Amino acid sequence: MKDLFWHLVGIATGLKILLIPAYHSTDFEVHRNWLAITHSLPLDRWYVEATSEWTLDYPPFFAHFEWLLSQVAKYVDPRMLEVQNLNYESKATVYFQRLSVIVTDLVYVLGVRSCLGSLGLARNSQQHFAGSMLLLLNVGLLFVDHIHFQYNGFLFGLLLLSIGSLIRQRFLWSAFIFAVLLNFKHIFLYLAPAFGVYLLRFYCLEQVNVVSTSLAFVKLLAVGLSPFVLSLGPFWRQLPEVFGRLFPFKRGLTHAYWAPNFWAIYNTADKVAAGVLKVEGSSTSSGLVQEVRHSVLPTIQPPVTFVLTVIFMLPILVKLFRSPKSQSPLVFLRSVVLCGCSSFVFGWHVHEKAILMVLIPLCLLTLVNREDARYAYILSIAGYFSLFPLLFDADLYIPRYSLYLSYVAMLYGQLYRIFPNFRGFHALEWIYMLGFLTIPLYEHLLAFLLHLDKRLPFLPLLLTSVYAALGVLYFFGAYYLYALGFTWGKATSSSSSSVKRKRKTK
Incomplete structure (x- = not known):
């Protein structure tokens, strides 16, 4: 079978180009403003400038990334780089920013390629093809980046490159990439405990003697801290302002639209x-x-949200630390998923888009274990549906439903191709997943027939958030127990051997 990876890259790119004229959110103006700030102002003004309400609140590497984009933007439409020119969105500006997301997705493509290779999946295998489809055509990234507007693909590309390097036991390279990622977007700090425990246990403590262990620890510390020095060093006089922007605890417990947690x-x-x-x-x-x-x-x-998040991370981190080396990559991936899910479920002021920190790493586990795939499908139904309120414009109804249904149908089909004996879901799980059909039925039909669209305009949002939250919490509890080894019914955890078999696939 011919390697179809790059064909899928082309299909994904074509789809993204078709979405260029689509509605975009206020995040489009956020990033246009950041282009203007980094291009027009000196470094010491970047984290204090407040002409726009959309102030710069990402770490310095991302600010420099915006500066780099602005060096191209000035040849496209210089007016987009004026700080005072709020809500500016000329056609040239729209195309430039949309295309910048598509071009920087190349990092994501490389990350996908790296991770699929690190799992030992032959390029002509069904697992490799399925993984390419699920990651390259990921509907969450299409929603958030290519309609709503953000740069998550580029950032998740760095995460996948770091994961791929770690599985290949390129420990220092993995630590460096992850530290770079944190200095692009600090929300990935929630995944740091999984990386830290793995590196400590299987890099530092695997050394033959105390001297080697100490040297390994020093190397890891130097490699991990160097991106922070490069990132924050130029802003050392403005560090209070920088950290004030990065950690705005005066925001409420929940976002305007409640994340399903x-x-x-x-x-x-x-x-x-x-x-x-x-x-x-x-x-x-x-x-x-x-x-x-x-x-x-x-x-x-x-502090309550922080303590709860840490408490719920601890069990899987303890298991990761105690796991044998042969099983450690699988346990590490589950630790990444569950650390991300702990922060999503209990974190402070969580955005609905943060569910992608769980769903994208979970795609990798979907390829190598039947039970992981089953839980991944349940979370996919709830998690991707919960992103619908980001695409509230009526013109987006058809794209959002068609893309969502196509993706979950594709995912379901791939499960049966990867796992011939896959038996699906329990009756209550089916009932829950089919229950999502009732929300659009109410929102687009019953609310008008019952004249509730004016009396209770918030109800569709509330239903989406709460109903999706039930699925997220079910996944979190059930998958956590499974990851810790508490199973019921017949065991399904021959993952390590399944990966080895796939390495021999021709």
Whole structure:
């Protein structure tokens, strides 16, 4: 079978080009403003400039990335680089920014290639083809980057390059790439415990004696810290301003649209209790990013979310530390997924887009183990659906539903091709997944027939957030128990041997 990887790259690129004229969110203006700031102002003004409400709040490497793009942008339309020119979106600006996302996705392509190779998947195997499809045509990245507008593909490319290097036991190279990633977007800090434990256990502590261990630790520290020195060094006088922008704890517990996590359920429970008890309090669904206080339930502060996140990361990290070397790559991937999921479920002011930190690494596990694939499918149904509120424009209804349904159908088909004896899902899991059909039915039909679209305009958002949260929490609990070795029914965990078999596939 011919290697179809680059054919799929071409298909994905063509699809992204077709989406260039699509609606874009305020994130488009965010990045245009960052282009202007980094191009027009000196370094010491980047993290204090506040002409626009969309201030620079990514780490310095990303700021320099915007500066680099601005060196090309000045030849396309210099007016997009004026700080005072708010909400500027000429046709040239739109095409430049859209194409910049597509071009920088080359890093993502390289990351996908690296990870598939590190898993030992033969290029003519069904697993390699399926992995290429699931990652290169990932519907979440199409939604968030190529319609909504962001640069997540480029960033996830760095993550995949780091994962691929780690699985290949190129430890220092992996640590360096991951440290670079953190200085592009600090949200990936939530995945750092998995990388840290793996590197400590299987690089530092695997050395033959104390001297070698100490030397390995020094090397790892030097390689890991050097990107931080290069990134933050030029801003050493503005570090308070930089960290103030990177960690804005004055934002509320939840975003304007609640990410489908534990706090969405918590907010809903508070609202229901306030209604039953007829208690009035501050709103948690005003559509604004603000600090809120719950009406009945205890108000949650940032330290609570931090402690919960750390507590729920610990079990899988302990298992990773104790795992034998032969099983460590698989346990590491599950640790990445569960560390990302812990932060998504319990983190402070989580954006709905952060579910991609769980879903994209999970694509790799889908290829090598039947049970991982089963859980991945359930989370995919809930997680990708939860991104719909990002694409709220009526013109996007057909693209969002068609892309979503095509992707989940493709995923389901690939599961049966990879795992011939795949038996699917329990009855309650099927009922839950099919239940997502009722949300668009209500939003686009019943709400109008029952005249609820004006009385309860927030209800479709609430239903999407809460119903998807049920699936995310189910995945988190059930998959965590499975990853720790608590299974029911027949065992399905012959993953290491399945990877070895695929390496022999011709």
